[in-house]
Amino acid sequence: MQTLVICIDRDNDLGEKAKLETPIVGREANVQAAVALGIADPEDSDTNTIFGGIKILDELRAKGTDAEIVSFAGDKNVGVISDQKIAEQLETFLNVNDVQRAIFVSDGAEDETLVPIVQSRMRIDSVKRIVIMQSQNLESTYYILKHVFSDPKISQTFFVPLGLAFLIYAIFLLADYPDGAVVGILAAVGFYMLYRGFGLDDLVALEKEKLWDAFLEQRMVFISYTAALLTTLVATAYGATEVWKLYSADGVWYQGILTLVSVFINASVWWYAGAILLANFGKIFDLRMENKPIYKNVAISLFVIATGLLFWGASTYILATASLSKGATNDATLALQYFVYSVAVAILIALAGIKYSVSNQISENEEKGRGRRKKKLA
Template sequence: MTTLVVCIDRGSPAAAACPVVGRDAVESLITQTGVVDPEDSRVNCLLEGLAVADELEAEGSSPVLAVVGGGSDSVGSDREIASQIDDLVAEHDPDSAVVVVDSADDERLVPIIESRVRVDAVDRVVVRQARDIESTYYLLKQFLADEELRKTVLVPVGIIMLAFPLLLVVTSLTIAVGAIAAAIGVFLIYKGLGIDTYLSRLPGQTREALYSGQVSLVTYVVATGLSLVGIFAGVLGVSAVDDISPFLLANRFAFASVPWLTGAALAASLGRLLDELIQQEGVRSAYVNLPFGAVAVGLVVRGFSAYFLEVGGVFEPFNVRPTDLGVVQVQGFTLDAGTRLALFILAGILISLVGVRVATYVSHTDIEDELVE
């Protein structure tokens, strides 16, 4: 069995004498190449070819060691190598071939050889000192070949490199670094939470909702409007007070915005519930329980924010005025902050329990199963 051991030597001055055939001729070429440039990786490629030929000979094969090459990295050089392979195949009629290369560029020539003789193996020689560099090269090559990774990494890095010097021209270094860091943070959150995927699906979902007549489309718009109103109300509530701690400012914002945000959550959940009732014969208990949960959470959050604001001196204690209903008379009294918070928490718990009970009734499940879920 004759095996052609081919070492590819492209781009070196010695490549003009190719093909070089036979062990003695290859050893002479190794000496010449090593004397001219001892650091040339082609020396290692040729030595690997000798080692492969010895290994095949020890296994009982009849190896034919040859070096093929061209003078430059061009189409003409590749055609020269193809012609040399044709001559070697016509002269020695090998049953198979083993290709020895020392770079990724040379490895691109393997299909040319494979089209003329069966290639059993490709031996890529990596110099030990350059192994990390070679591995990094292959990783970068794979990275640049992936279009999605290029868009995700290279485009943001390019934008940052363009924006940073422009920011330095118009502002200080601190503001420029802070703006770049904030932009990177927003981008990471944007990709990490999958917002890009959601936004890409949003037009199709909106179109489907319009065509199918889903009630939730309208309620989502209402919820968005109520959310904006809640944020605006929170900002107005914060601007109405001065000289308080950031913690109390946050609670003032929550106190003013929670009713509107709760209404937004209630509108969205009711729309989703109506869609479930219209499109399906039954409805899952989670959708029934969601409106009650939104109201319960809103009550608890508002109770806690009111408690902190009253203890912090922003609000006055809550006073109940005297009321005369004829048969029933209520004397005026003052609720302290703790009692008021307890009432809000109790109301939230009661509403959530009512939601669980309604959900079990609608979905025809046991309340124990609903509480476990």
């Protein structure tokens, strides 16, 4: 095959609306897909993208070029997940088809972010953007706003913070504490903005999909991740309870922010460490069942324990200096010794994890080298 016409549907309208699976290969199959998508949603621009690709295909074939058309679709969670799905489909297609060059067809800048992914695997001769000509009525402000807010990606970004603010305000009004509504709204909206700003929504969606696959495949990692999530909730609730006890007993931030943070860390650090170890245990178990190396995960577990020791030792010493520790650790001198010992033990545990990981990495590389040499001799 000399030239491949690639049509991209990054948000998987073909799957969500027309109930079609991709890749869709061939002129007739793409005509049927475009018609099905056009019937399901006449206003979807991906329909025109496919028809635009078909037109380019016909023009190439009229010139005697050996060409074919294929449509790839990603996922409604646009981002890492959708791009990975398109990349996997492209890899599978190229493994069974010899393609020399490609023409990339899209309906806008969002789909064109896939150009580097395609370009890393083959030569792209042209990028064609299909622009729909609209009538004057369709360009009215009402129509534009209506369709912008019907887009799930935009509506979630705009309506979720507003919905959170209204909901929190209503809850505080019912609790007869309107002054706390401002704090609650700012905290919730700020958390949501950080969540979206750092791109955690893509990460959460990806992990959720992996977790669902683990459930369907009956892997231990599903149980361990669920247990880790519940343990994290318990850790947060327990730490917050301890902070509230100190806050309510001594007044508004009487002890200082550092002390309150230390109380939270000291109360919950081992719960959080246990949650991470639980999640890692599931990975180790599944890797063992698949006869895959586990040294990286074992090293991670050791690093988690070492980090927990450091945070516990530091928070214990801070609380001891504020005379807030209980039992033997209430003595500042003894708490300082605990801190020094925790640092030393944490370093030893971390070094053990590094040594274990490096030695197993070397062994794995040697086995791969022997395997390559055997293949060459064969």
